[in-house]
Amino acid sequence: MIEKQSRLKKTMVILLIGLFLTAGIIPSMNSNNIKAFSTDDSFITVDIAATVALSKIGELGKTNFYITDSLSIHNGQDLLCYIFNLRPMGYIVVTGSYNLPPVIAYSFTNTYEEDVEGNPLYDLLFTDLKLRLQTITLTPESIIEERHKQWDSYQSGITITNGRFEQWPPEGSTPTGGWLLENWHQSPPYNNYCPLDIAHGGSRSVAGCPAVAMAQILNYHNTTMNVSFDDSDDYYHAYLGNNYWIDNNYIQFGFPSFPQLNIYLTTLQSHYEDHIPPTNDDKAALTFACGVAATQVYAASGSGTFGVDQAYDAYQRFNCTSIELLDENDPDLYERLSNNMKDALPAHLAVVNEGWTVGHNVVVDGYNTDEYYHINFGWGGPYNGWYLIPDELPYDLTVIEGLIVDILKNTAIPDLTCDGALEWTNVTPNETVTGSFTVSNIGEAGSNLDWEITGWPTWGEWTFTPLDGNNLKPEDGPTAVTAQVVVPNVENHLFTGQITITNKEDPSDDATVPVSLQTGLKTHEKLFCNGSLTWVDVKPFSTITGSFTVENIGAAYTNLSWGITSWPDWGTWTFTPSSGTDLTPEHGPVTINVSIRAPLKRGTQFSGDVILTNSDNSSDYDTVPVSLATPYHYSVTLLDILQAVIARFPHAFPLLRLLLA
CATH class of the missing domain: 2.60.40.10 (Immunoglobulins)
Known part of the structure; x- marks a missing residue:
């Protein structure tokens, strides 16, 4: 494991009520309106980091989670990240540089345990962030600018939306958060059949992360692939003072012989086929078998391999013929990995320290569209979570040693x-x-x-x-x-x-x-009238005029046939036009001119409505309000009297009518 070059610094975070950001109060914002922050990393205090962490928590919809305390990881005097512990469960990791992604890892289902020897998440964070900072000049400028906007956004409590969020597996669909249904580790019962570390007191060796990662994946698929071991699988073990043959020295070092191991594996396979949950003996046998296939070395202080190619060979030994080991010559590594996650195929990832002298094997068993991958560290649950794997850097400048994909991929052809x-x-x-x-x-x-x-x-x-x-x-x-x-x-x-x-x-x-x-025909919201008819101080029996409009507000290119179907019963009315056909929305409004001879009654307020109706749908109509007022007192001239007489007797006095005309 990686030697810690700095110690965790624990700082209690004073939480103000204003920091409790929730998804319900964090609006979305166009990233083009966000101003980039300064790249002076000295400005990233624990309070700034806490604000960023809470913004991310709110973005993910975890409104009932809050920060309890914080840890910091340094490389000498250089801040690498803050780790915030959460309640009711989880952690979130905020980086210490504006040139890095604001949030690099998080979990709402597992804890971060500090001061644990060989802490795999600490080792990964330390090495990964150190390498990212050392190679920051190789990161495209566009990515750096986008990160500055993200920092600005989270610090302001505003999230940048990137379209529809998807996650594989969907949140809450599995007990671990990833595709794996269980969390295995390197201690009992999983190491019960591993060799004894006689050179260091006789304690049983830990299982080894390559074996645990591989065993978890095989268990996920419920198969041993009917593997069995024989003398061709013997190998000489020489590590930390323990020199012996596997499996020849099984009695002295307390592990199963190959014949006994094969019996255990046959029993496990029958359990899988009969849908019987694996027993502790089953789990121990599968874990040791994976270690043997990978020619692991064993010790109580740590077991493992010297390269990811040994894990690849182990899968081959288990008859996993569909697998592929991706390295620096595979530009599609991240695409292949995300596709495996969408296909519910956990992958085997090997990560290393800066000098490629110490490494760790983990299971990648989840992916979301924010480009985070779910990592199972094989430590029984602690540290498991979502991690932002560095796909923007050249492959050989990251912590990734190799990736085994397409493990037990189904080759049957769908239709x-x-x-x-x-x-x-x-x-x-x-x-x-x-x-x-x-x-x-x-x-x-x-x-x-x-x-x-x-x-x-x-x-x-x-x-x-x-x-x-x-x-x-x-x-x-x-x-x-x-x-x-x-x-x-x-x-x-x-x-x-x-x-x-x-x-x-x-x-x-x-x-x-x-x-x-x-x-069909749109039978509503077609006919619409605009305007009103209002007259005041109108002499009785005089003729007045006005107008309003009618139009078709229905679907494009539809035809409206209309007619005036009702008007007030006082006065004498004339409408021009009084009806119409084939009126489309594109024609616009049609003006209807109105002429009315006022009632003879004086000192009266008249009111009512003119109603226009869709000829094809009587329920589609509109009204035009009408108001007319005649004065109480008015002057009557001889001409007014003569005109009233002629109107009353239209066929009398032809000579007088001609003169008045």
Whole structure:
């Protein structure tokens, strides 16, 4: 293990109420509006780091978690990071440089235990952060600028949103937070069959991190791959004064002979096949078998290998033929790793110190779209959590020694098929309709299908639940997909198309779902009137004029036929026009001119409404308010009297009518 070059400095954090940031009060913000902080790392105090930690906690929606105390890790006088312990459970690690990501690791399910000999998370943080700072000039400037914005954002209590957050496995779906269902470690019962360390008092050797990592992965898959050992697997052990043959010296050093180990492994395999939980003997046998396959060296102070290639050989010995060891020549290392996590395939990661003299093997068993990976350190749970693996640096300048991927990857070939169609008729424009179809894997038994929806019609606004899926087996049956679409705002039109579903790992394996949508007439919110008719101090029996407008506010290119269907029963009314057809929204408003001969009654306030109605839908109408007032006193001239007489007797006095005209 890595020798600690600095000691943990524990500082109690004084928490102010204002620091309790929650997801509910942290708004999102466009990153273009954020000003970058100074890169002077001396400004990162424990209070600043605590603010950043609480912002991240709020961003992740953990509103019931709070900080209890803090630790700091230094390289000499240089601050590397702060570690904040959380309640009810967990930790969060904030880096000590504005040029590094603000938060490098966190967990809400496991603890950080300080002053533990060989603390794997301490070793990883110390080496990783030291290397990142030493090679900071190799990091692209765009990444540094983005980190400054993140620091500014978290310190201000504002998070930068990066689209939809996804995590594999989904939070809360497993007891450990990662794909592994158990947390194994290097002590009893897992090391019960490991050799005794006779050179140092006879204590039993610890299991060794390569063996524990490998055993956890095999146990996750519920298989020993029917492995058995014979004399060809013998190897000479020479480490820390313990020199012997495995398995020849099994009696002296207290470990099982290969024949006995094979019996244990056969029993374990039967337990897996019968769905019986492994016993302590089963776990000890599998752990020792993995160590033997990796030709581990053993001691009570520490057991392990001298390179990740030994772990690779061990998987091969266990008949894991699909595996691949990735190194500095593999530019797709992180893509391969994230794909394994999406496929529920834990990977075996080897990390080393700066001088590549001491290392540790861990299981990577989770991934989220913030680029954090879930790491199981093989220490029984403590330290396990989400870690930001440094993918921005050249591979040989990081703590990563090697990565074994595709462990027990299913090579059976899936076959994607879909069932169903989406058909809607007489749909009202601009409304939302829902339908469903299914996705199935009809491929080889045991095959895994990763699928996604890759195409849909360009008309309408579509949403799918779910949009994709992973690890769909034939025995799982069909997966239902719900489709919702906001119907285009077009009446009486037939829309067609198809939805395309594709196998993520084989784009040539796809299927389509036909789509058909027929809109009807939009029978509401079509007719609209604007204006009112108001007249005051109107002489009785005089003629006055006014106007208002009518328009079609319905779907684009729809036609409105309208008519004036009601008006007040006082006065004599004339409307020009009084009706219309084929009025579209694109025509805009139509002006209706109104002429009315006022009632003869004086000193009266008249009111009412003019009603316009959609000729095709009587429930679609609008009103124009009307108000007219005649004065109580007014002057009557001879001309007024003559005009009233002529109006009263339209066929009398033709000569007088001609003169007045």
